[in-house]
Amino acid sequence: MYNAQITRRNKGAIVILLDRSGSMAEEVTFEGRITTRAEALSECVNALLEEIINRSHRDRYIGDYFDVAVIGYAGEQAESLLGSGFRHITEIDTMATSTKFIPRTHTLPDGSRIDTIIERREWIVPFAKGRTPMGDALRMARRMVTAWCRRHPESFPPIVINITDGEATDATPEEIATLAARLRQAGTNDGNVLLMNIHIADFDNLSVESLKFPSENSPIPTNRHSKLLYEISSTLPDLYNEVIADSNGGVPPFRAICYNTPISELIGLLAIGSLPIDHII
Amino acid sequence: MRKILINEIFESLSCGEKAFRSLRNFTLLCDERGVPRFMAGRNSVVVQMHKQGVLYGLKCYTSQLGCGEQIGAFVKTLPSNLIIRPQILSEELWVVDRFLSVAIYPWVDGHSAEWLIRKAIHDHDTALLATLEEGFIDLVVNILEQEWRHGDIKAENIVVRPDGEMVLVDCDSLYSPALPKRANLGTPLYIHPLRKDAYDSHIDDYAIALIVLSLEALRRDVSLFSGESMVALPSEGNSERIRELFEGNNALLELLDALLSDDYKIPNLKDILKCITHR
Numbered sequence: 001m002y003n004a005q006i007t008r009r010n011k012g013a014i015v016i017l018l019d020r021s022g023s024m025a026e027e028v029t030f031e032g033r034i035t036t037r038a039e040a041l042s043e044c045v046n047a048l049l050e051e052i053i054n055r056s057h058r059d060r061y062i063g064d065y066f067d068v069a070v071i072g073y074a075g076e077q078a079e080s081l082l083g084s085g086f087r088h089i090t091e092i093d094t095m096a097t098s099t100k101f102i103p104r105t106h107t108l109p110d111g112s113r114i115d116t117i118i119e120r121r122e123w124i125v126p127f128a129k130g131r132t133p134m135g136d137a138l139r140m141a142r143r144m145v146t147a148w149c150r151r152h153p154e155s156f157p158p159i160v161i162n163i164t165d166g167e168a169t170d171a172t173p174e175e176i177a178t179l180a181a182r183l184r185q186a187g188t189n190d191g192n193v194l195l196m197n198i199h200i201a202d203f204d205n206l207s208v209e210s211l212k213f214p215s216e217n218s219p220i221p222t223n224r225h226s227k228l229l230y231e232i233s234s235t236l237p238d239l240y241n242e243v244i245a246d247s248n249g250g251v252p253p254f255r256a257i258c259y260n261t262p263i264s265e266l267i268g269l270l271a272i273g274s275l276p277i278d279h280i281i
Numbered sequence: 282m283r284k285i286l287i288n289e290i291f292e293s294l295s296c297g298e299k300a301f302r303s304l305r306n307f308t309l310l311c312d313e314r315g316v317p318r319f320m321a322g323r324n325s326v327v328v329q330m331h332k333q334g335v336l337y338g339l340k341c342y343t344s345q346l347g348c349g350e351q352i353g354a355f356v357k358t359l360p361s362n363l364i365i366r367p368q369i370l371s372e373e374l375w376v377v378d379r380f381l382s383v384a385i386y387p388w389v390d391g392h393s394a395e396w397l398i399r400k401a402i403h404d405h406d407t408a409l410l411a412t413l414e415e416g417f418i419d420l421v422v423n424i425l426e427q428e429w430r431h432g433d434i435k436a437e438n439i440v441v442r443p444d445g446e447m448v449l450v451d452c453d454s455l456y457s458p459a460l461p462k463r464a465n466l467g468t469p470l471y472i473h474p475l476r477k478d479a480y481d482s483h484i485d486d487y488a489i490a491l492i493v494l495s496l497e498a499l500r501r502d503v504s505l506f507s508g509e510s511m512v513a514l515p516s517e518g519n520s521e522r523i524r525e526l527f528e529g530n531n532a533l534l535e536l537l538d539a540l541l542s543d544d545y546k547i548p549n550l551k552d553i554l555k556c557i558t559h560r
Contacts, residue, residue, distance in 0.1 A: 005469050005470055007470065007508070007509055008508035008509055009507060009508040009509045009517070010516075047286065047288065050286075050288055051286045051287060051288065054286075054287035054288065054319075054321055054326070055287065055321050056321070057319060057320055057321045058320055058321070058393075058395070058396075058437065059320055059392065059393040059395060059396045059437065060392075060396060061396070064508075104292060106292065106293065106296050106300070108296070108299055108300065108375055109375055109380075112299065114296045114299060116292070116295060116296070118288075118292055118295075119314060119315065120288075154516075243284065247283050247284075265283075267286070268283035268284065271283060271284040271286060272283070272284065275284075278284075278323065278324075279323070279469075280323065281468055281469060281470040
């Protein structure tokens with residue numbers, strides 16, 4: 001299980017569920033700048049898209065190794081942010097809507113600093129408004145991955161990464177648990193869909209415990225919301241053990257949840273969550 | 282420590298010499314957006330650079346290179362007509378929060394065999410497939426006469442020069458009795474399913490058989506291609522069709538049986554290859 005290699009014939013799939021509710025308009029410090037959570041999240045998701053494209057780069061061409069979907073949820077419903085449904089990574093390479101210039105300071109080992117402006121392509125633009133229809137996002141994701149798995153029965157199963165800073169407003173916790181369970185029931189011959197939840201820290205609520213890929217035999221969280229996200233998150237297969245243990249410590253198997261996560265750590269967590277992109281043949 | 286992104290490597294490269302411990306006086310080749318021209322591998326990214334008027338490949342490892350210094354010393358003893366010999370600089374490039382190893386090697390003009398195979402398939406160019414196969418067999422018969430093995434033979438790691446000569450790139454998975462045993466060598470698609478952590482002079486056998494059989498099969502029926510150039514892979518489900526295509530050719534049938542067997546070793550591989558090319 002979870003052994004399938006990513007090839008052009010048996011490509012992989014990644015789905016990002018992106019909370020774009022009103023609370024994402026709050027200001028945060030990200031990469032040394034004051035910006036909004038929505039800005040920071042869109043930069044991280046765009047960085048992930050760029051990484052998937054980069055990892056697919058071969059001799060003079062981009063290999064069609066992944067299908068990717070980004071589902072944003074805000075207001076009353078979820079919507080697909082890369083056009084409808086999954087897009088081939090080869091299509092995404094040509095779909096950037098704009099370019100963003102981001103100041104970056106590099107600190108070198110001798111202590112010197114180099115200020116640069118880096119140019120980054122943008123597919124997902126920042127947005128923050130309204131409520132949190134996470135239930136609708138989970139339903140949409142389930143429809144998409146179920147159809148995808150039928151078309152790719154021998155592939156590594158889809159990875160769904162849900163990034164949120166709050167609780168669903170369109171479904172009760174029990175309904176969210178049911179929707180997530182249905183999502184995780186989809187799968188290929190290589191295993192079920194992997195659902196990972198990343199909760200962005202609310203700095204007004206620092207008393208809530210943080211979690212970062214907890215071991216399965218760790219105590220279940222007591223906070224109601226973290227407990228829900230914990231319970232709906234997948235247990236990660238062996239493929240993830242080394243990279244999580246290296247970055248985080250702990251004993252596998254690990255649970256695919258990061259709760260109360262500083263936004264500065266998001267790109268690293270997305271890189272872990274999308275680990276199969278390192279396993280392209 | 283978290284995983285390094287390829288863009289983060291590019292950002293470090295944009296800092297120039299200051300991001301390197303020792304590498305000096307070079308210029309990266311970039312596209313119109315200022316992004317380095319590159320190819321990605323499983324644990325590395327290769328960019329091009331000019332240094333003192335010479336074009337080089339700069340391979341930046343995204344994870345730790347096991348036995349880098351021993352490989353770097355050993356590879357200097359290898360024949361340069363068979364394999365490109367990089368200079369390995371351990372812990373050389375600063376990226377985010379750590380030093381990464383790099384390998385520098387003279388850039389080889391030409392195309393990867395993978396690119397050429399795909400071009401041949403696209404163009405239905407069976408003559409090109411035949412030329413590629415012949416060149417590949419020449420190369421690997423030479424290697425099978427050495428005491429070392431490449432460890433990661435695949436179409437992407439073979440550069441075909443403009444004159445048709447082939448040379449191997451990527452020394453990370455080298456086998457030699459002189460080198461320490463390492464695990465996880467090679468690319469899974471090109472590794473016999475039951476080879477596991479075997480580390481011996483037969484680690485290239487399966488990959489060689491796979492490439493030869495795939496090229497032979499494609500020459501006869503290019504419609505076998507469905508995305509993956511290695512059409513002889515058991516997982517591609519073409520074995521019976523390929524057996525039909527090879528009917529009457531004992532050498533190819535013997536090689537196909539060897540590919541599909543439970544043994545990763547093909548002891549008489551060199552003899553079979555010589556029969557295939559009638560040498």
